[in-house]
Amino acid sequence: MxxxxxxxxxxxxxxxxxxxxxxxxxxxxxxxxxxxxxxxxxxxxxxxxxxxxxxxxxxxxxxxxxxxxxxxxxxxxxxxxxxxxxxxxxxxxxxxxxxxxxxxxxxxxxxxxxxxxxxxxxxxxxxxxxxxxxxxxxxxxxxxxxxxxxxxxxxxxxxxxxxxxxxxxxxxxxxxxxxxxxxxxxxxxxxxxxxxxxxxxxxxxxxxxxxxxxxxxxxxxxxxxxxxxxxxxxLSVYDEAHAAPLRFPVQLVARHNGHEANDFRGYMGRIESGKVAVGDRLVVQPSGQSATVKEIVTFDGPLQQAVAGQSVTLLLNEYVDVSRGDVLAGADQPATLLKQVTADVCWMADEALDLRRKYWVKHGTRQTMAKVTRVESVLDVNTQQRQAVSDPAAGLKLNDIARIAITVQQPLAADAYDDIRATGAFILIDEVTHQTVAAGMIRLRPQ
Structure with missing residues (x-):
């Protein structure tokens, strides 16, 4: 096997x-x-x-x-x-x-x-x-x-x-x-x-x-x-996500119709990186609870192992609290939990960034309230030099590329974008218009 x-x-x-x-x-x-x-x-x-x-x-x-x-x-x-x-x-x-x-x-x-x-x-x-x-x-x-x-x-x-x-x-x-x-x-x-x-x-x-x-x-x-x-x-295109640690953002909790004797509870989603096998020990993030993989279910039948890019349903041996927006990760290599996020963003809105406002951050399958606390620097695309922002209230304009700091209401199970794209990327959404205003890449190390 x-x-x-x-x-x-x-x-x-x-x-x-x-x-x-x-x-x-x-x-x-x-x-x-x-x-x-x-x-x-x-x-x-x-x-x-x-x-x-x-x-x-x-x-x-x-x-x-x-x-x-x-x-x-x-x-x-x-x-x-x-x-x-x-x-x-x-x-x-x-x-x-x-x-x-x-x-x-x-x-x-x-x-x-x-x-x-x-x-x-x-x-x-x-x-x-x-x-x-x-x-x-x-x-x-x-x-x-x-x-x-x-x-x-x-x-x-x-x-x-x-x-x-x-x-x-x-x-x-x-x-x-x-x-x-x-x-x-x-x-x-x-x-x-x-x-x-x-x-x-x-x-x-x-x-x-x-x-x-x-x-x-x-x-x-x-x-x-x-x-x-x-x-x-x-061109050779090798997806490095296969060799990365397991990241499984939960999209949906699947249950039977309530009239079955066997309590079926599966967690549906797409494996964004790594691989998972029956018997693997996982950690639920951000709660920190741990559980063991009981079954891997697909439309075509059960699997012993699944890899990045596959959409599967995971059944666990233990009863733990798992909801949409949570991330299942390998117990030995979990993601980093962040409430303070440093990221590079491309500002995509006609309306400038306003530090007094709140935004939604969409990270994987989790959406939570966020606030941009400061703009650290703006990148000059001609010279590739980062220009420090002297005015702390200064916002970003359309097409600006900047490094910013964000505070989120609920912790994100994140990785550096350079390591795992799926859990290192996010978008900011205007809470009033519901328009996407920025695309961001999380940085965990100075660059």
């Missing part, structure tokens, strides 16, 4: 390295994100004939003659087509013989950075598009990247996105000049080093004409690397 379990876990790990890849496109306005995704879908035959026909008939087409405006394949809102910009996050699915993909086309406009954060929160990789016609090439050889490119790269780092692909787009506008490409890549690499990005790969392309997207470009013989689709197919 143990050999079968180990074999299943090894197979699951192998699938996570070569199976589904979630990635997003990011960059500034008009960098060609939607066109790039449209080109990927078109050249990899990931769209249907009726979709092509609908796009060809669009009154908002921005191409000449019978040429298809590929950006319209992802810009689904009427306002997006009218203005020629992406507003909402558009998700598209396609597959090649080697891999399945879920793409999130995210907005480039600064006003919609919050939508980019939403799309990036579940991504394994990010394609940062750099428009060669917009970067400033100085006479001294230096290159000035756009602020929005830096902001999106910073968010990618904060969210711990594993792979960063720098797509230097619209190379046709500079006659496929290798020197221009290399200068831009050097500038981004220097910025990426200051951020601490670990896996950065650059590629020159033209999304409009399809150079180096799916087919190798004949216009850039100096580039010897893979095409974009080959690069995406080869």
């Amino acid at each position: 143990n050999a079968m379990i180990d074999q299943a876990n090894a197979s699951h790990a192998q699938d996570s390295q070569s199976g589904l890849l979630r990635f997003i496109t990011a960059g500034s306005v008009d960098d060609g994100k939607s066109t790039l995704i449209g080109r990927l879908l078109f050249d990899s035959k990931g769209i249907f004939a009726d979709q092509l026909a609908a796009v060809s008939r669009s009154k908002h087409k921005r191409t000449v003659g019978d040429t298809i405006d590929l950006s319209l394949l992802t810009d689904g809102l009427e306002a997006e087509r009218e203005q020629g910009i992406t507003i909402d996050v558009a998700y598209r699915y396609f597959a090649t013989p080697k891999r399945k993909f879920i793409i999130a086309d995210t907005p480039g406009h600064e006003q919609y950075t919050r939508n980019m954060v939403t799309g990036a929160s579940t991504a394994d990789a990010v394609i940062i598009l750099v428009d060669v016609s917009k970067v400033k090439l100085n006479e001294d050889g230096s290159v000035e990247l756009l602020t929005q490119t830096k902001r999106h790269s910073t968010i990618a780092k904060l969210l711990q996105i594993e792979h960063v692909i720098v797509a230097v787009n619209k190379m046709d506008l500079v006659n496929y000049d290798q020197a221009v490409y290399e200068r831009i890549v050097a500038a981004y690499q220097a910025f990426g080093d200051s951020l601490g990005l670990r896996d950065v790969t650059a590629i020159p392309l033209s999304a409009l004409s399809g150079d180096n997207v799916v087919e190798q470009s004949g216009n850039m013989s100096w580039y010897r690397g893979p095409t974009l689709i080959e690069l995406l197919e080869g």
